[in-house]
Amino acid sequence: MRKTILFCTVLFVLAFPLMLKAQNITIKGTVKNNATGEPIPSASVTMKESVTNGTVTDSSGNFKVIVASLPVTLLISHANYEEHKEVVNNRNDVTISLTPVSVLMEGVVLVSKGIPTRIIDAAFSAEYIGPGSIRQLPTTSVYDALASKKGVDLTSSSLTFKTPSTRGFNGSGSTRVNQIVDGMDNQAPGLNFFVANFAGLTELDIESVELLPGASSALYGPGGMNGTILMNSKSPFKYPGLSIQIKPGIMHVGKTARDNSSLYNDYSFRWAKNFNNKFAFKIGAQYISARDWLASDTTNYLHSGTSGKLIHGSRKTDPNYNGVNVYGDETSIGGNDIKSIFTGGAYLLMAQDPTKAPALMSLLGSDIPSLSAVSRTGYYEKDLIDPETKNIKLSGALHYKLTDKIEAQLMGYWATGNSVYTDDNRYALKGIKIGQYKLELKHKNWFLRSYTTQEDAGEAYSATIATQYFNEAWKRSFGEVPPANPAKFFDYWYGQYAAAYWNTRLKGADVMTAHNAARTYADQGRPEAGSAQFQQIFDQVRKTPIPNGGLIKEKSQLWMTEGQYSFGDAVRSAGIIVGGNYKRYILNSGGTLFIDTIHAIGVNEVGAYAQVTKKLFDQKLTLIASGRFDKNENFKAQFTPRFATLIKVAKNNNLRMSYQTAYRFPGNLAQWDRLDVGGDYLLLGGLPWVLDYMQTAKNPVHLINPDGTIEPTPYVYKDFKPETMRSFEIGYKGLIMKKLLIDAYSYFGKYEDFIGRIGLYQPGTGNAYSIVVNSANKVKTHGFGLGMDYNMKKNYSLFFNVYSDVITDVPSGFKAYFNTPKYRLNAGFSNSGFGKNQRLGFNVMMRWQDSFMWEGELANGPVNAFSTIDAQVNYKFPKIKSTIKLGGTNILNHYYKNAYGNPEIGGLYYISYGFGL
16 A cells, blocks of 8 residues: 555656646737737637636737647637637747627627527528627717617607617507517516616626517517517626726707706726636626706697697686696696586675675676686696606626536626606606516526516606695695585685686686686795795605505516527537526505505416527528417417528528517506596506496496597497517618628518507596507508618728608507607718727717607607717727717707607717726
């Protein structure tokens, strides 16, 4: 035994120097840009023989790796350059040159749930914003740049709440488009739509954004009827180091609803560390603050059931004035109620002073029949909503490679702040908080992830409802009619209004003068906006939950587990993927938004999908078939197939055709909504519980026609069903001479069981409701898009796109919310590097869209045609890894609205400093 130990010891001592020599072969090198010769920092350098053994280049493009033996093959990659393989045979320093990726061909599109596909080879329409483009964008965020992509509409409810939509169905909060961030459904669980990028990735952590217009339910599930947005973050393995961006600016210049120009602030950082390509982490934060754009449309609006129209008149000319962005004036009385109050007021005045009786009796005969309605006096949006919009985002992730092929990820995103959202009201999202947290195991052939979304509405409130309750808290509208105690009649607002009206008429004034005098009298002592009294009362009512105030208590949750497996290594003849998921919503609004007064509402969904891809004729023909099965516990199961063909007519020139089906289960609001919107009706969902709530067995309800008339026969409830659609699309994408990229498509779609709202009136109670129903008509859409991107010499490039979407066969009185102009176009001209050492750059982008009629819950009205220009010029300091950028959005400062009832958007001008971008 001792001899054995001695022998092994001697052998180890003799071999140790050789082992050290074998394990200490150091390769040093530099990675440079082959076009400019500049060093490339943060490039990944790994060995082909062991992907976990590697490093990244430093700020000077230098690297050092230790290998066991030579020769060795190094793999060098960077998001902005083509991947390179370098065979190293000796220890001498090596210089490796990388070729910049053409913006026309950069990146991949994950159209097949994680299976990389060149964008030119995508069998479906796809738009892409990659790393090379992101650095050159003139917009204040990557998210805003989606508006320059063909097929996209952008609705701006506020500075931090912008909603991209596709194929025409446009609105504040898109229920027909999925937004997926690092594999997580980014929707707010209670609302069932994503809150822009408010709770998404920080600006410096966005690697790419992919947009798949058209039906995508077959792979991405409910909500993807019209498209899916995929936002991908930067891996700390691939993007280590520190990045900082400081972007101050100025807005509200010139014509503006705000009194003065104000500052815009955007600060962000990201830090990532890679340990031997085995373990890595990243943290990031972003802070945005500004005085928000302000909705200030004072046009008079006449509600008619769940619809309405713009009418002439102002507060001085119409006693029932209801300004679009004036709140509190939704409280109104008309018909028999107003006649009863005015008649009662006249008789009480006669009782107090009998000498007025003859004149008042004469006025009653002439004025009472002509009385229509009178509304309370409202306040402007600037008086009611905190002007400071804020968005604070925090993010972090841990990445660990369990093996060479399996990576574990633990990540979280959390956001809070203030924003404004437009729907049936203008909702102030004050102190809203949304967090998403994920644990995932990832392999090139499979993934398994679980995540949750936690939503807290904070002090979110409805500006309309809160202001109506403000008016009531200051002075009640009316009490008992006729009053048990006549003396109390004149304590109420409408009683004072009636008394002042008759007294003014007795003095010989005309009707309109009397109405104005009556309002002035009834509004005596009304708190002035911004005063201590105003703020004290308003804070009280906005913090009181609906239905007694304006507060929305919303703490809903989403829990999701999903997995996918690709048979890429097991089946060589075809690409096959299968996957499935389990999803659970927990709706908890305390009765302020849903019918969940007693307990939270749970909603379960399960889904499964599969896709088969087959390449034929030497990969000149690609056939794709996919299908998805989903079941929501409140609806029948849905199966959605999708078929596509890609024909390679020449190298980098492909013709694509697809038949796609899609569906969406009605969202949580559409199912369980019970909301007092402050008008003359109540918003309800569409499930059968609404019949019990309205007590239709005892008091039947009747349909309200678009013109306000009531159908004589009772309304018959029909089963509430998911909305479905079918579409056919044909397209072409080709790269010509490696310089010109052309993408064109045309589509036709048909929707069945279209989801919308109707108005119901209940004669037995006098109540009015708005419920969610399916349309009996088959609604049809069609459209086209054409885009061209051209790369010129010396880093110049330009792009142009035009697109159109049209809807037909919408039944009369049915609100489709197809809010888009018939034609839109975008164009741009840029240079990524010119001048000495190619350090200067610029980008100019123009957008134009035609006028159209907006159809919304808050109001219907015209959206005028507009054009806007975004631009930036930048200068790079490679030695200190810094970039200075001067730019602006809507630089000509032509104020415009892209949705009716939303704020006007003016110019925003900024200067930014970026480090390590």
